[in-house]
Amino acid sequence: MSKAEFASLKLRAFIYATESEEKVLKALLSLVPIELRDRVAVSRQLVKGHHGNPIVLAQAVLQGGDAEASLRYIASALATSDKSILKAGLPLRYDPRDRKLSFRLSKQELYCGKLVLSDSGDVVHVTISFSGKASRESVGKLLEDVGLIQ
Numbered sequence: 001m002s003k004a005e006f007a008s009l010k011l012r013a014f015i016y017a018t019e020s021e022e023k024v025l026k027a028l029l030s031l032v033p034i035e036l037r038d039r040v041a042v043s044r045q046l047v048k049g050h051h052g053n054p055i056v057l058a059q060a061v062l063q064g065g066d067a068e069a070s071l072r073y074i075a076s077a078l079a080t081s082d083k084s085i086l087k088a089g090l091p092l093r094y095d096p097r098d099r100k101l102s103f104r105l106s107k108q109e110l111y112c113g114k115l116v117l118s119d120s121g122d123v124v125h126v127t128i129s130f131s132g133k134a135s136r137e138s139v140g141k142l143l144e145d146v147g148l149i150q
Contacts, residue, residue, distance in 0.1 A: 004138040007099075007131040009067035013107060013124045015056040016049075027110035028058055028124055033073045036066055068146065071128065074115060075147035082117040087149035090140055099134040101143075102127045 011031055015024045029037050045057045062070050075083070086093070086103060094101045104123035109116040130139055143149045 003132055004099075004130045004134040004142045005132045006064065006068045006071065006142070007129040008064075009062045009070050010059065010127040010129070011061075011124055012057065012059045012127070015058055017054060021056060021058075023111055024107065025058060027107055028060060030110055030113070031074055031105070031115075031124065031126070032060070032062065032070050036062070036069060039066070067128070071148055072146050074126070077115045078148070079116070080150060082115070083148065083150040085117055086143075087140070090136065090143075090149065094136055094139055096134065096136060099130040099139075100127055101130070101139065 011028050013024050013028050015021050025042060028042065029040060032040055040060050040062065042058055042060045045059075047055050047057050049055045089103075090101075093103055103126050104118050104120075105126060106114075106116045106118035106120065107122050107124055109118070110124060130142070132138075140149065
């Protein structure tokens with residue numbers, strides 16, 4: 001029987017006109033180990049907000065081993081209380097049909113060098129995609145192995 005494996009890690013943030021694009025990109029890349037940051041391509045797409053205001057959608061996708069290394073990096077900086085929240089919320093955050101787990105980290109806290117879970121709108125969206133037999137149980141075990149949940 002195969003087990004869950006990391007397929008990719010997507011980091012996504014909206015950059016509003018009132019924000020510094022440089023700071024938001026720095027916050028987004030702070031979720032990637034220093035030795036991988038030069039290799040990460042960040043795409044930018046101009047979109048319109050609800051009232052027609054310009055917004056830049058910044059996105060980076062890491063695959064395989066780079067995704068796992070980044071998740072271990074995130075796990076090393078995430079507070080134990082947030083890891084417990086992720087574990088408790090696993091049934092709500094993980095979609096077994098799409099084999100994806102999503103959570104958000106506060107953009108403001110990332111500016112300050114801290115990783116803090118957030119359900120507000122001013123966030124960096126983190127989406128983990130899995131391959132293999134990605135049942136909720138096998139995904140939970142894999143996330144425990146990398147230290148993302150406790």
